[in-house]
Amino acid sequence: MSMNWERARPRIHALGAALLLALLYALLASSDPRAALSAFFLGPFASAYTFCALLESSAPLLACALGACIAFRAGAFNLGGEGQASVGTLAAALVASALGGAAGLPPALVVAASMLAAAAAGSCLALLSAEAERRTGAQVMLTSFLLAQAAIIAVDWAIGGPLRDSSSNLLAMPPLSEGARLSLIAPPSPLSLAFPASLALAACTVFFTKATRLGSEIRLRGKNPEFALTIGLSPRLGDLAMCLSGGLAGVAGSFLVLGQAGRAVKGMTGGVGWNGLAVALIAGSDGLWALPAALFFAWLDAGSRQSSILADLSPDASSVLKAVALFLITAKIAGSGKPRGSLLGGTGAAT
Amino acid sequence: MELLSASGIRKYYRDTLTLANDGVFLSLIEGETRAVVGENGAGKSTLARVLAGLVHQDSGEVRVRGRRVRPGSVREAEAAGIGFVPQSSLLAEGLTVAENLALGREPRSLGLFVSRRKAYVETAMLVERFGFRLDPDSLVSSLTAAERRHAEIARALARGGEILILDEPTSILSESESAKLFELLSRLSSAGKAILLITHRLSEVLKIADSVTVLRDGRVIAEVPADGADEAELSSLMARGATRPRTSALSLAAAAGMGACAGPPALEIRGLRLAAGARPINLSVSPGEVLAVTALAGNGLGRLEDFASGLRTPDEGEVLVGGASLSSIPRDRLRSELMGYAPADRERRGLCLPATARDNLLALRRREFRARDWIGGRRRDEAAREAAAPLSLEAKPRQVAASLSGGNRQRLLLARELDRPRAVLVLAEPLQGLDLATQAEAALLIRELAAKGSAVLLLVSSIEEALGSADRVMALYRGETAFEGANEGSPTAASLLAAMTGAVA
Amino acid sequence: MILERLTSLGISTLASAAPLALAALGGLAAAASGSLSIALEGSMLVGAFTAAAVGHATGSAAAGMAAGAFAGLLLSLLVGGAAVGLKADVFVAGLAANILAPGIVSVASQAAYGTKGVLAAEALRSGQWEIIALLASASLALALFLSRSVFGLRLRVAGEGDEIAAAAGIRSGAYRLAAHLIAGAASGLAGAALAAGIGAYVPGMTSGRGWIALVAVFLGGRRPGGVALACLLFGLLFALSNLVQGFGGQGASSGAELLQAVPYAVTALALVAWKGAERRRKAGG
Missing domain, CATH: 3.40.50.300 (P-loop containing nucleotide triphosphate hydrolases)
Known part of the structure; x- marks a missing residue:
């Protein structure tokens, strides 16, 4: 119903245009366009290893994007995903290293507790903004960003300072024990349980937003907050949405720590929050669409990385391509004569 | 020239x-x-x-x-x-x-x-x-x-x-x-x-x-x-035609009513100040009674609506529903069980225009549905069709509310709020945008609900509507009560207008 | 000794506040026209990079600064054009611009200099007072232009709504686009000044200053004087956190780095406090 062709077309156009631009860039900027092109487009699929790496890197992105989808559906502009993921990394690393050392605890429990701690940390940070808006009207859009910025600095300080593993050259906390990490699925590739876990989160998010009363209430609030109050919906729905949104971003942070890296590294979120936001916008705040969009973004990232290693292109080309896709999709939707705001709340015709 | x-x-x-x-x-x-x-x-x-x-x-x-x-x-x-x-x-x-x-x-x-x-x-x-x-x-x-x-x-x-x-x-x-x-x-x-x-x-x-x-x-x-x-x-x-059909439709509806029942008020407002420096107002509506409050724009009708519907909590005075303070009743329970409320600001408050007619119609009945209804939606479609029938609303369940005409939007709003006899009905400009036949239908429906025990508070800026359908009439001027009395021939349109414009206080 | 410290704190406050103020006044232009300038941050970043690149290439600080302002304007043309011309959501377009800015800077840097790191431009480096004077006079001119000029007056009418503007014979879309361009140029110049201060472009050097400028627009009550005052306050915060960091900056784990978080947290608190006071005032009145 919501995954119909009408809604898919502008998104596919935008993503296609981004790919076209990538093609142009590789042709124009590289001294060896053939190598650059094949590295960019095919590199991520060249081996099982690189493909698994692509899947693994999509997991935190998808989690952040799902969080952004829920917040946007509720009409809350959560711009703090980056910081919520960042506190998630710290919380996960702290809990995992504390419990991982304790004898006798089953690994599954340690990992679950670490992920919960990360979710709680992200939730708390997001909740501050939601409560501030409910009580005073201070815009979530601004406070979530500012608090996230402060949190990122604090987390970076903690990881690079008091919590740093002094035996290592890295600005990072000590590596986690094997039992406190998400198991690898296909060693030696970095693919871990984080990827299937992110798929499960996507399924839960889609179920929550489309098949529950609360999900439908959140959608009504996002479309018209005044109407939501008039029909008696709780003013705390915004809190709930921000809480879930921040929690998902926190889980994304735990994926980074407990998955591939196996430790908390300074600055390891590396834009996952902002990219998650972009994925959610391209997906029209629809959890179903967030999965392909996140995979697409992960592909762009992996492609740029590959082409910067194997050819002479910039690894940051992917963020230009993502921005172009975003620009195009706002323009596309506006151009098709549909009601405004469909990027943020999903079109009115859905569900 | x-x-x-x-x-x-x-x-x-x-x-x-x-x-x-x-x-x-x-x-x-x-x-x-x-x-x-x-x-x-x-x-x-x-x-x-x-x-x-x-x-x-x-x-x-x-x-x-x-x-x-x-x-x-x-x-x-x-x-x-x-x-x-x-x-x-x-x-x-x-x-x-x-x-x-x-x-x-x-x-x-x-x-x-x-x-x-x-x-x-x-x-x-x-x-x-x-x-x-x-x-x-x-x-x-x-x-x-x-x-x-x-x-x-x-x-x-x-x-x-x-x-x-x-x-x-x-x-x-x-x-x-x-x-x-x-x-x-x-x-x-x-x-x-x-x-x-x-x-x-x-x-x-x-x-x-x-x-x-x-x-x-x-x-x-x-x-x-x-x-x-x-x-x-x-x-x-x-006037359209020699006798005014609108008035006659409304009076017909009034005649069909049972008149006010005795008993404790279902809605009571005590000592509520509508404007800074204005004398506080009091009013009460008993089950089965229709009280119309009328005023020109800017004289407190909008504020009264905010307070009576519970969207604003007064600093001074109180609003009671069934004897309990409005602010003590959980809003979800208030709206789904105790109070029907049709806001005057239909587009922003009363309806969710980007949502479907179905979502709007069933907004107060969300608890009736399970996961499979939310996914599949056939049962919700049926419920929406049933809810639309009494006011002959012409809308497909999955049609976006924004695509409806003004009259159909008002039908949509009333169909949701008048679907059962709730203890209190707060209806602000309930007939706005409706054609004559539907006005009569809606007025009749309001009367029926009153007969079934609802206490109706009508907030209307049209004197005609106030006089046409209420048991009692009240006029506000600058946030103060300028007239209050039974609607039994004594308040004429002219005298009510005089009260509303401050000519007599 | 204490006097010296105070003077240096004062100068450091001005140096931090001046770029904020210019960017914030640009944001004010957009806000006055009834639009939102999320892309201040992005414009500052491309402004800083372009200034360093052009300053490096031409050896002229003035050319660098002008190019920085122009680059900021180009970025905001994307946002304003999408929002006004294509009726795109201004929030999404602004976010896209903020994602685009670091990406395009990095790609350009890689293509031109083979690095995506620090780009030194000694030629761009300017004296602290020169920069402060340039930014302050640009801010003053912009404030005057917004509050007193015919353009500024019409801009504010455009911000009151399309219907009111139309009734006054004013095409609100054109004014809104112009406001975006002003915001872009102002924050581009502000970013250029950041680069000029240290004679180099450093990736991520704006570090959220564009967002703080946006907060200053709200905190300043959408009046130029108020916005400037809010920026001075934030400038003081940055200066204080730098100063305290200077005292204890010996050990890496001393917590000095943590102080950098203070301006952001305090800005958020200030916004909440101000909005809370505003709500209480409205409820009372």
């Missing part, structure tokens, strides 16, 4: 499916004051907006001094000397009066900057010449309603307006303020300006106008000189 002429003006509004003007003609000579009268929805405002260039007519033309004015262009209309004073202010709130008057032809200093001194002087001269009650330096946001009217008129004149079109200029003014406004208008008229006065208040018209055009259903029904015109005759011309 003929200054303004309009002929064959036709305008059809696609989104509300109404033919607002159907071949309207009009002419205005120098120094003439002409009134255009008609009921709500007769097409007066549309005509005014066409003349002012704010609305592009489908056909027909406007000429000033014989020259055709390009349709749909404010600039052209202004250049031709047409000044428009809209019903709701179009002044820029954050600017001063002088700045507003100067907009578009600002006096400059150094080529780049606004010369405040020159702007002040220009406005002051205008104020002086016609006797406006205005300080050029005051911010528009600080003006009273009457001062805004003056500022709007001054702006029209400042832009070289020779022909002034005023759309319901007195609708939110008190009697004495209206009288002052008319003095101003007659000064302008004697200074040679032609004035077109759009109104539905006949008594005003006969005092000030030279001639009267009567509109009905988008057509000119009569053109008469004001001298010797009879108020009763005019009002019968304005």
Whole structure:
């Protein structure tokens, strides 16, 4: 119903245009366009290893994007995903290293507790903004960003300072024990349980937003907050949405720590929050669409990385391509004569 | 000499499916004051907006001094000397009066900057010449309603307006303020300006106008000189048909009711202050009773709606539903079980326009559905169809509410709120946008719910609606109770209007 | 000794506040026209990079600064064009611009200099007072232009709504686009000044200053004077956190780095406190 062709077309156009631009860039900027092109487009699929790496890197992105989808559906502009993921990394690393050392605890429990701690940390940070808006009207859009910025600095300080593993050259906390990490699925590739876990989160998010009363209430609030109050919906729905949104971003942070890296590294979120936001916008705040969009973004990232290693292109080309896709999709939707705001709340015709 | 002429003006509004003007003609000579009268929805405002260039007519033309004015262009209309004073202010709130008057032809200093001194002087001269009650330096946001009217008129004149079109200029003014406004208008008229006065208040018209055009259903029904015109005759011309079907439909509904039941009030308001410095109001509605509260815009009706519906919690006084304080009842329970509420602001508050008709209809019945209903939606479709039936709402369950016409939106709102006899019904302007037949249906439905034990609080700005359907009537003026009594022939439309405009307190 | 410290704190406050103020006044132009300038941050970043690149290439600080302002304007043309011309959501377009800015800077840097790291431009380096004077006079001119000029007056009318603007014969879309361009140029110049201060472009050097400028627009009550005052306050915060960091900056784990978080947290608190006070005032009145 919501995954119909009408809604898919502008998104596919935008993503296609981004790919076209990538093609142009590789042709124009590289001294060896053939190598650059094949590295960019095919590199991520060249081996099982690189493909698994692509899947693994999509997991935190998808989690952040799902969080952004829920917040946007509720009409809350959560711009703090980056910081919520960042506190998630710290919380996960702290809990995992504390419990991982304790004898006798089953690994599954340690990992679950670490992920919960990360979710709680992200939730708390997001909740501050939601409560501030409910009580005073201070815009979530601004406070979530500012608090996230402060949190990122604090987390970076903690990881690079008091919590740093002094035996290592890295600005990072000590590596986690094997039992406190998400198991690898296909060693030696970095693919871990984080990827299937992110798929499960996507399924839960889609179920929550489309098949529950609360999900439908959140959608009504996002479309018209005044109407939501008039029909008696709780003013705390915004809190709930921000809480879930921040929690998902926190889980994304735990994926980074407990998955591939196996430790908390300074600055390891590396834009996952902002990219998650972009994925959610391209997906029209629809959890179903967030999965392909996140995979697409992960592909762009992996492609740029590959082409910067194997050819002479910039690894940051992917963020230009993502921005172009975003620009195009706002323009596309506006151009098709549909009601405004469909990027943020999903079109009115859905569900 | 003929200054303004309009002929064959036709305008059809696609989104509300109404033919607002159907071949309207009009002419205005120098120094003439002409009134255009008609009921709500007769097409007066549309005509005014066409003349002012704010609305592009489908056909027909406007000429000033014989020259055709390009349709749909404010600039052209202004250049031709047409000044428009809209019903709701179009002044820029954050600017001063002088700045507003100067907009578009600002006096400059150094080529780049606004010369405040020159702007002040220009406005002051205008104020002086016609006797406006205005300080050029005051911010528009600080003006009273009457001062805004003056500022709007001054702006029209400042832009070289020779022909002034005023759309319901007195609708939110008190009697004495209206009288002052008319003095101003007659000064302008004697200074040679032609004035077109759009109104539905006949008594005003006969005092000030030279001639009267009567509109009905988008057509000119009569053109008469004001001298010797009879108020009763005019009002019968304005009304659709000899007897007023709307009133009769409502009275029919009233007759079908059971009248007020005795018993403890279901809704009670005690010591509620609606405006700073106003005397607090008290009211109570018993089960089975319909209380209509009426007031002109800006006199506290909106605030009363906010408090009675529980959207605002009063600092002073209390609102009780079934004896319990409104703020102590969880809002979800209040709305799904105890209180039906149709807001006057239908588009923003009453409906979720980007959502489907189904989501809007079932917004209070969310708890009835399970996961598979939310996914599949067939059961919700059926429930929506059932809910739509009593008011013959023509909408598909999955149609977006924004695509519905005004009348269907109101049906949608009422279908949701009147689906069961809740203890209290707070209905603000419940009949707005409905055609006559549906008005009757809705009024009947409200009466039936009252008969089943609902206490109904009607908040309406139309005196006719208040008198037509209530057991008791109350009028507000400046946030205070100006009249309260049983609706048994004693409060006539005239006496109620007098109370609402502060003529008797 | 104490006097010296105070003077240096004062100078450091001005140096931090000046770029904020210019960017914030640009944001004010957009806000006054009824639009939202999320892309201040992005414009500052491309402004900083372009200034360094052009300053490096031409050896002229003035050319660098002008190019920085122009680059900021180009970025905002994307946002304003999408929002006004294509009726795109201004929030999404602004976010896209903020994602685009670091990406395009990095790609350009890689293509031109083979690095995506620090780009030194000694030629761009300017004296602290020169920069402060340039930014302060640009801010003053912009404030004057917004509050006193015919353009500024019409801009504010455009911000009151399309219907009101139309009734006054003002095409609100054109004014809104112009406001976006002003915001872009102002924040581009502000970013250029950041680069000029240290004579180099450093990735991520704006570090959220564009967002703080946006907060200053709200905190300043949408009036130029108030906005400037809010920026001075934030400038003081940055200066204080730098100063305290200077005292204890010996050990890496001393917590000095943590102080950098203070301006952001305090800005958020200030916004909440101000909005809370505003709500109480409205409820009372």
